Amino acid sequence: MKVYIKLYAGLAKYMLDKKKDNLWIINIEPKTTVYSLIKRLNLPEEKIKIIFLNNRHANGDEILKDKDRLGFFPLVAGG
DSSP states (O other), X not given: OEEEEEEOXXXXXXXXXXXXXOEEEEEOOTTOBHHHHHHXXXXXXXXXXXXXXXXXXXXXXXXXXXXXXXXXXXOOOOO
C-alpha cells in the first residue's frame, strides 16, 4: 500500500531525501496508523501541530488505507 505525504514549512527538513515539492510516496503495511508512520519516519511529534488526512483534520490514531493523502503542519506564527 502507498500513502502520499506532504510536509509543510520547516517539517520537510526532517526527511532524508529532499523533494522539490515536499511530497513523498511511502509504502506502508496494513493497519498502519498515522502516529506509527510518524514514528517510522522519525518525524518530531512535538513539532507537528496539525494533521490532515484526505483533506480532513486527523487525530493521529486513524488507520491508513491505500492512496491516503497526509499533510503535516508545524505551528506557524505570523500576522
